[in-house]
Amino acid sequence: MPGQPPIDRRQPVGAGSVTGTTTEAIPALVLRGVTKTYPNGKSALREVNLTVPAGDFVFLVGPSGAGKSTLIRLVIREELATRGKVLLEGRDLARLNHREVPKIRRRIGTVFQDFKLLPNKSVRDNVAFALEVTGTSGSRIKPAVERVLRVVGLSAQADQRPSELSGGEQQRTAIARALVHDPHLFIADEPTGNLDPLISWEIIQLLLRINEMGVTVLMATHNAEVVTALRKRVVALEDGRVVRDETGAAYHRED
16 A cells, blocks of 8 residues: 555554464364344354355455345354354354453454444544553553554554544544454455445555455455455355355356
């Protein structure tokens, strides 16, 4: 990204030790026979099996209503599967007690189509807030925030509020906030949905750089151009089922 400093992969992005450090033998994410049925009888996911190795970059694609958002909610433990298991670095999310949920969520960074920034806080304070709510000491927060702002290329905008930023800068602020606690898994749910094509590519390049630092990336998107151009792993959902799982694939099946 123009004007962005090089990333020193020996340094943590945020407050932890080394970003994306995981045990290689343990996949970042595993879904085994996962079904999600809501009380109204609607099945959003049906017998989904998926393994995401640590350090992978996966595009999650499919039409609206295919089950992408439900899958993400299960991974961040907003909801529980009706049947099957969701394992994050080997931990069964359904077996976590109440106190363990916030700790496991800190292993996951999440950004959405709508940036969810606090409008009355500066860029710096929006990012710092993610550490403040976890009880991180002030002496650790400042260097962690400055470091992650350099990674996303927003050091010069640190004192600006969201209303003073472009859409791309707002999304980079959201990415910095999600990255500051050194997640092992980074989930991007339609992160370019509200952005024009040029800015969308800048956000994608940033996600690729985060992946290069060792962070596993799972990105749900309708952006066929980006998916086809990058030729990463593509997992396609349709009617709650995985209908395609290919490496080096385009957005649509190529027969």
